[in-house]
Amino acid sequence: MKKSKINLKTKDKIMHHAIHEFIEHGYHGARMQNIAERAKVNKALIFYYYTSKDQIYKEVLGRIFKTIFERLNNLSDEPTSVENKVRQIVDVYMSVLIDYPDYIKLMMYELSSGANTVKELNPFGALGMPFSPMGGKIYSFFDGKIRAGEMKQVDIIQLIISIVGQIIISFIGLPIIRTAFESNKMDFDIKIFLEKRKDFIVNLVINGIKPEEKI
Amino acid sequence: MKKSKINLKTKDKIMHHAIHEFIEHGYHGARMQNIAERAKVNKALIFYYYTSKDQIYKEVLGRIFKTIFERLNNLSDEPTSVENKVRQIVDVYMSVLIDYPDYIKLMMYELSSGANTVKELNPFGALGMPFSPMGGKIYSFFDGKIRAGEMKQVDIIQLIISIVGQIIISFIGLPIIRTAFESNKMDFDIKIFLEKRKDFIVNLVINGIKPEEKI
DNA sequence: TTATATATTAACCAGATGGTTAAACCATTT
DNA sequence: AAATGGTTTAACCATCTGGTTAATATATAA
Numbered sequence: 001m002k003k004s005k006i007n008l009k010t011k012d013k014i015m016h017h018a019i020h021e022f023i024e025h026g027y028h029g030a031r032m033q034n035i036a037e038r039a040k041v042n043k044a045l046i047f048y049y050y051t052s053k054d055q056i057y058k059e060v061l062g063r064i065f066k067t068i069f070e071r072l073n074n075l076s077d078e079p080t081s082v083e084n085k086v087r088q089i090v091d092v093y094m095s096v097l098i099d100y101p102d103y104i105k106l107m108m109y110e111l112s113s114g115a116n117t118v119k120e121l122n123p124f125g126a127l128g129m130p131f132s133p134m135g136g137k138i139y140s141f142f143d144g145k146i147r148a149g150e151m152k153q154v155d156i157i158q159l160i161i162s163i164v165g166q167i168i169i170s171f172i173g174l175p176i177i178r179t180a181f182e183s184n185k186m187d188f189d190i191k192i193f194l195e196k197r198k199d200f201i202v203n204l205v206i207n208g209i210k211p212e213e214k215i
Numbered sequence: 216m217k218k219s220k221i222n223l224k225t226k227d228k229i230m231h232h233a234i235h236e237f238i239e240h241g242y243h244g245a246r247m248q249n250i251a252e253r254a255k256v257n258k259a260l261i262f263y264y265y266t267s268k269d270q271i272y273k274e275v276l277g278r279i280f281k282t283i284f285e286r287l288n289n290l291s292d293e294p295t296s297v298e299n300k301v302r303q304i305v306d307v308y309m310s311v312l313i314d315y316p317d318y319i320k321l322m323m324y325e326l327s328s329g330a331n332t333v334k335e336l337n338p339f340g341a342l343g344m345p346f347s348p349m350g351g352k353i354y355s356f357f358d359g360k361i362r363a364g365e366m367k368q369v370d371i372i373q374l375i376i377s378i379v380g381q382i383i384i385s386f387i388g389l390p391i392i393r394t395a396f397e398s399n400k401m402d403f404d405i406k407i408f409l410e411k412r413k414d415f416i417v418n419l420v421i422n423g424i425k426p427e428e429k430i
Numbered sequence: 431t432t433a434t435a436t437a438t439t440a441a442c443c444a445g446a447t448g449g450t451t452a453a454a455c456c457a458t459t460t
Numbered sequence: 461a462a463a464t465g466g467t468t469t470a471a472c473c474a475t476c477t478g479g480t481t482a483a484t485a486t487a488t489a490a
Contacts, residue, residue: 010437010438024328025243026243026244026324026327027244028240028241028243029243031476031478032477032478032479033476033477041438042438043439043478043479044440044481045437047478047479047480052478052479053478105327105328108323108326108387109327111388111391112241112320112327112387113240113241115390152422154415155411155415158411158415159419161381161392162384162416164388165380165381165382165385165388166377166381169377169380169383169384170380172323172326173376173379175329175330176326176330179330196373197373197376200369200370200373200377201377203423204369204377204419204423204424205423207367207423207425208420208421208422208423209419210422225467246447247447247449248446256468256469257468257469257470258449259450259451259468260467260468260469262448262449262450263467267448267449268448
């Protein structure tokens with residue numbers, strides 16, 4: 001936990017605290033008054049810098065998506081094995097979620113309310129990136145490996161969704177998983193769990209797309 | 216779309232419409248007045264049958280969980296192959312989500328706000344079922360198969376989380392997946408997508424846990 | 431120092447929201 | 461038909477909430 005960053009300009013300070021208010025309560029649950037108190041400014045000041053709750057919410061979402069997608073796009077371009085690439089992907093995705101465990105909460109809010117705001121400020125040029133059949137780094141990597149016979153001939157989009165899904169559930173499902181562990185009197189250490197999880201996902205995927213043994 | 220069920224008693228009618236109001240807007244976004252209008256009753260009547268917004272919300276969550284878990288527990292007990300069992304599990308989970316595509320939205324709301332209400336009314340005796348290391352049908356099935364050498368020696372809890380995660384993302388990610396498809400000018404048919412998805416998940420998992428080839 | 435533009439605040443407001451009340455309605459029993 | 465008890469409603473209320481206003485404090489330029 002860092003100390004309050006007194007150097008942040010007021011507008012950014014407000015944004016910073018707005019992010020956390022929206023994360024904790026979602027759009028409808030968030031209160032402008034709370035944001036003001038968190039940022040230790042008068043509520044009117046928020047409306048001096050931002051025009052409405054709606055606008056500040058959109059800006060919050062925009063920042064979060066930008067932060068996440070910048071990191072996700074941070075994949076090495078160097079040629080490597082299928083196994084290494086899968087490990088890289090899982091690593092990067094997981095590390096983002098570990099660094100910003102709360103961001104995903106807001107994305108879930110968005111998705112569960114139909115992702116309307118997200119669609120509106122469409123960062124899917126960005127999201128398109130990893131998924132995109134044309135030009136997506138990840139897509140073209142796997143495409144090459146399939147042609148080279150280094151992995152099974154699978155639907156690459158489905159593969160990416162599967163990888164991402166296994167990772168995402170590790171975070172959004174945490175409250176349930178934790179409760180399930182505890183109600184079975186098993187210890188639950190989140191760090192250990194996520195480490196195990198990472199290995200499991202990589203192994204399952206690798207074995208799942210390994211080419212048939214040649215005889 | 217069925218016609219309005221005039222035989223429903225008033226209290227159930229209110230509950231029915233409350234479910235959909237909460238699904239569409241989440242706890243904070245839901246309005247008692249809206250529920251009243253949906254159910255075509257006076258708002259005061261809601262408070263005649265239920266004591267507060269909070270209480271009706273909890274009852275809504277309880278119903279949803281019950282509905283879902285009853286279905287999930289509907290797995291055949293007959294002995295079968297690993298492949299068939301995985302297919303069964305994916306089938307059952309997916310069919311529940313297909314039948315109640317909205318229910319998951321509310322579960323996401325819950326999870327993203329820390330699942331506090333859910334924890335409180337803890338149906339994880341129920342949720343424990345499939346996950347539980349002791350007594351869980353699914354768990355003990357895989358346990359038996361591992362001992363019999365019919366599948367790899369994997370962490371069964373991780374396996375279940377992976378299967379569930381791949382399924383859940385297929386639904387909560389739909390808005391994003393759809394947008395990604397469309398922004399790449401690819402047709403998106405949800406039925407076809409989910410069919411492909413089912414096969415993909417089954418294949419990936421089956422191949423992922425297949426025992427090493429014996430030489 | 432004074433004028434000017436920017437930053438910040440206390441007080442305020444209209445509309446919305448969860449919840450209440452007292453009266454009316456309706457079916458059943460006597 | 462009158463009494464009874466559950467059901468439904470219109471009107472109401474206190475509080476909360478996003479947003480405004482007008483005045484004040486602070487920094488900058490002249």
